[in-house]
């Protein structure tokens with residue numbers, strides 16, 4: 457398994473990601489992008505698969521005919537040890553336990569796919585790597601939000617790539633990839649004034 461996990465999210469201009477435990481928009485190009493990104497592994501021939509980690513509510517938001525997500529290990533985070541899941545779907549009581557469990561199997565990449573509660577924990581995790589953001593250029597009436605504002609974004613993330621702007625169902629959107637700017641954060645942490653050495 458790779459050292460870092462990545463985050464995948466689609467966000468509107470108000471940082472909205474969901475409403476009534478479902479996606480507020482329908483962009484099939486984004487669903488295809490999500491499927492391809494999270495399913496593809498160069499190590500498939502060696503029997504490795506990618507894994508997706510999601511919160512219990514996000515699991516429940518996936519229509520029953522589409523879950524578990526195909527060709528990926530599905531891991532659901534819940535604090536309820538009695539929570540029932542179909543055979544083969546993994547369960548963990550914390551993000552760290554989830555990563556430990558996945559590290560024991562033939563896993564390649566790990567993607568944290570939401571929702572807001574899980575993003576909140578993943579974004580400050582030391583193993584957070586890339587952030588795949590689908591920027592939906594509109595504002596929806598949402599009740600669930602991505603937990604980083606634009607200023608925090610600029611401070612902690614570096615833009616690696618941005619697709620052209622595409623359109624579907626009258627909606628403009630694009631795919632961006634950010635990298636967590638951890639080194640800069642560490643420099644910030646280590647700027648304590650050095651102790652003065654007295655002249656001898």
Ligand SMILES: NC(=O)c1ccc[n+]([C@@H]2O[C@H](COP(=O)([O-])OP(=O)(O)OC[C@H]3O[C@@H](n4cnc5c(N)ncnc54)[C@H](OP(=O)(O)O)[C@@H]3O)[C@@H](O)[C@H]2O)c1
Nearest residue numbers: 466474477478511512513514533534535549570571572573
């Ligand atoms: N736009 C997007 O890209 C995107 C992606 C994903 C989801 N969504 C949307 O986001 C919404 C759901 O997000 P949400 O924030 O309400 O819920 P969520 O993050 O999907 O799930 C929350 C649940 O996860 C479990 N959980 C949270 N932290 C945990 C931890 N540290 N250890 C173990 N379990 C933990 C708890 O389950 P228990 O209560 O069972 O303990 C908690 O109630 C939906 O509207 C969905 O459509 C949008």
